[in-house]
Amino acid sequence: MTEWKTPFKAIQIGQGRKVTSGDDIAILTIGHPGNFAQKAIDSLKGSGVSIAHYDMRFVKPLDTLLLHEVFSKFNKVITVEDGCLMGGFGSAVLEFMVDQKYQAEVIRLGIPDEYIHHGTQEELWADCGFDAKSIVRTISSIFKLDQEKFTQQHVG
Numbered sequence: 001m002t003e004w005k006t007p008f009k010a011i012q013i014g015q016g017r018k019v020t021s022g023d024d025i026a027i028l029t030i031g032h033p034g035n036f037a038q039k040a041i042d043s044l045k046g047s048g049v050s051i052a053h054y055d056m057r058f059v060k061p062l063d064t065l066l067l068h069e070v071f072s073k074f075n076k077v078i079t080v081e082d083g084c085l086m087g088g089f090g091s092a093v094l095e096f097m098v099d100q101k102y103q104a105e106v107i108r109l110g111i112p113d114e115y116i117h118h119g120t121q122e123e124l125w126a127d128c129g130f131d132a133k134s135i136v137r138t139i140s141s142i143f144k145l146d147q148e149k150f151t152q153q154h155v156g
Contacts, residue, residue, distance in 0.1 A: 011057065013058065013061070014058050014061035014062070014063055015057065015058070015063050015066075016054055016055055016056040016057045016058065016063040016066045017054070017055050017057065017066075018052065018053070018054050018055075018066070018069075019034065019037075019038065019053040019054065019055050020038070020041055020051065020052055020053040021052055022041075022049075022050040022051040022052035022053070023050040023052070023073075024049050024050045024051065024074075024076065024143070025049065025050075025051055025052070025074060025076040025077070025078065025139065025142065025143075026051075026052045026053075026054060026070045026073070026074040026076070026077045026078070027040075027041070027051060027052070027053045027054070027077075027078045027079075027080060027135065028054045028056050028070065028077060028078070028079045028080070028089075028093060029053065029054070029055055029056065029079075029080045029081070030055075030056050030057070030058075030059060030080075030081050030082075030083070030089045031081070031082055032082055033080040033081060033082050033109075033125075033130055034053070034055045034080075036080065036125070036130065036131050036132040036134075036135055037053050037080055037132075037135055038053060039132035040132045040133075040135035040136045040139065041053055043132065043136055044136060044139060044140075044145075047139075047140075047143070047145050048143075049139060049143050049145070051139065052070075052073075052074070054066060054070060056089070059088075059089045059092055060092075062092055062093070062096060064096065067093065067096050067097075067100075068100070071096075071097055071100065071102035071104055072102075074104060075103070075104045075105060076104065076105050076142060077093070077104050077105070077106045077107075078106075078107045078108075078109060078135065078138060078139070079093050079106065079107070079108045079109065079110070080109045080110065080130050080135065081108075081109070081110040081111075081130070082110065082111070082125075082130070083110055083111060084110065084111050084113065085108050085110040085111060085112055085113065086113045088108075088110055088111075089110070090106070090108030090109075090110060091108070093106065093108075094106055094108075105142075107138055107142075109128075109129055109130040109134060109135065109138065110128065110130055111128050111130075112128060112129075116128065
């Protein structure tokens with residue numbers, strides 16, 4: 001996502017940031033999966049889909065100003081988290097959307113409410129469907145793209 005060998009900077013509690021600008025769909029991430037989103041965005045260059053990426057940084061408190069920006073502009077949103085979907089970050093985003101009377105297609109990627117088998121981190125991210133390939137597949141499905149072209153050539 002960013003160069004990690006940089007000096008620490010104070011971040012304001014409850015304040016996210018826009019990482020990438022786009023016009024067609026927004027990806028909202030929390031934590032490490034932001035790297036997966038950036039990899040997916042890079043692999044979808046040339047697809048004709050303009051993808052925005054927001055690193056929300058905090059689940060509590062949510063950055064409501066940033067969420068107003070997202071839902072005012074996008075009717076397609078993907079949330080990505082390395083945590084439980086049920087009652088997690090994506091659920092909080094959905095609650096905000098409903099409470100503020102926005103309407104959008106929101107797809108949540110994260111850990112499903114089921115037994116997860118043992119494996120490497122990479123295997124588990126893929127099994128749970130929130131690694132870079134899964135994000136590419138999700139966006140490809142929404143926009144009817146040739147997902148094999150983008151997952152094998154760029155993310156594989």
